Amino acid sequence: MATGLLVVGVGEGLKLLRYLLVDDKRYRATLQLGVATDSLDADGRVIERCEVPAGLTLAMAREAARAFMGHIEQRAPELSALKVDGVALHARVRRGEQVQAPVRSVVVYGLRLHGMQGEPPVIEFEVHSGKGFYVRSLGRDLALALGTVGHLTALRRERSGDFDVGRAVTMAEVEAAAASVETAERLKARMIGIPEALAPAPICRLDAEGAEDASHGRRVREASLLDAGLPAAGCEPVLLCDAEGHPLALARAEAEGLRVVRGLRIPR
Numbered sequence: 001m002a003t004g005l006l007v008v009g010v011g012e013g014l015k016l017l018r019y020l021l022v023d024d025k026r027y028r029a030t031l032q033l034g035v036a037t038d039s040l041d042a043d044g045r046v047i048e049r050c051e052v053p054a055g056l057t058l059a060m061a062r063e064a065a066r067a068f069m070g071h072i073e074q075r076a077p078e079l080s081a082l083k084v085d086g087v088a089l090h091a092r093v094r095r096g097e098q099v100q101a102p103v104r105s106v107v108v109y110g111l112r113l114h115g116m117q118g119e120p121p122v123i124e125f126e127v128h129s130g131k132g133f134y135v136r137s138l139g140r141d142l143a144l145a146l147g148t149v150g151h152l153t154a155l156r157r158e159r160s161g162d163f164d165v166g167r168a169v170t171m172a173e174v175e176a177a178a179a180s181v182e183t184a185e186r187l188k189a190r191m192i193g194i195p196e197a198l199a200p201a202p203i204c205r206l207d208a209e210g211a212e213d214a215s216h217g218r219r220v221r222e223a224s225l226l227d228a229g230l231p232a233a234g235c236e237p238v239l240l241c242d243a244e245g246h247p248l249a250l251a252r253a254e255a256e257g258l259r260v261v262r263g264l265r266i267p268r
Contacts (some may be wrong), residue, residue, distance in 0.1 A: 001042045004157035005165040015262045016197055017248065019237050021202045024109065029127070029152050031139040034120035034181060036149035038093075039079040044151065047081035053147040059124055064145040069108050076101040077136050093191025098224045106133040122153065162199065163192075194247050194264070195239060203239045204251075204258065210243040214249045219268040220258040236261065 003082050004027075009017045034052045037044030051084045076082050078101045079090045110128035123142075127135060136152055143150025168192060177184040195203060209223025220240065222230045231238055234254060236252040240260070247266055251258040 001153070002155045002157075004155075005160055005163060005229070006157075007160050007163055010191065012264050012266050013116070013194065013197065016194065016237075017266065018196065018217055019160060019201070020233050024128060024130050025157060025161075025190060026128045026135070026159040027126065027135050028156045028158060029125055029135050029139065029153075030141065030154045031052075031123040031125065031150050032120070032153045033123065033143055033146065033150045034149050035151060036140070036143075037151040039151075040077045040134075040140050041155065044079065048149050052150045056116075056146060058113060058123075061116060061142075062113050065125075066115055067143060068111055068142065068144065071105060071107050071154060073103050074106045074134065074137050074141070075103045076134055077140075077247065080134065104132055106130060108133070108138075111138075119204070120148075126158075148221065195241075195245075198239055201239060202228075202235060202239060202253075203236050203245075204228075205241050205243055205245060206248070210240075211248060214240045214251070214260055215263070216257075217260045217263055219256065220251065220260070222257055228254045230257070246267040 002043055002098070007017070007020055009015070009020075034050055035046055036048040038047050039045075053133060061100075074087070078099050080095050080101065081088050081090065082102065083089070084092070084099070084102070091101055107130035108127060109130070110126075112126050114124045114126065116123045125139060127133075129135070133156055139150055139152045156165075169187060173183070173187060178185040204220075205226040206220060206224045207226055210220045212221050213224065226243060231253040233253055233255050237250040238258055239247060240249045240251050240254055240258065241247050249260045249263045249264055250262040251260050
């Protein structure tokens, strides 16, 4: 049911994911009104059916959707990977526990309803959201605001930060690369390098002493920077490179210099 963009780290790229996965995301989805499932999507078990109010129009749905713009409180799905006391909610549910999913503050930058058709109605929409947002929860809550219940029948992530699904490779291409050296080389050529993946994070080129310090996890002094000055204190990540631009480490800018938080071992 869920398709679209998945940001994957390969090799040392795994160390970047903690920074990349906090970016805003864009989705397209369809919401089936009148039927609720335990997972809030089409893969779940039907738990409730409810009449859709007669005379419901797209204009009325758009008006209701305005309440979900900006900073809102949202209850996560019970069947989700969120952890309570170190255990994922979906694992607790599937072993028969009664769970209460947490309510968290999330942000919605944009929400557009494109159409409504069928009986019971299906609403097509797109949403631009911040970190920790659940489109499944939005579908549930929008349906309730319209006086009924609902679940997602399709969900597609189209963008995550600066990564767009239009640049993505398909799983078929990945599988083909496993069977052919030539295909593997073509796939490798399309991979995104660490500097581009982290953009617009600051990049600091270092002199020989600074490069040596960064390579061994030591604090890098401002005097070792070859280009611009020290980024603002608290800035993270900062990509540290040698004089030729070869990535060495990820760092956090502090008043005393650059503190290495993760080393990068990338073959030249």
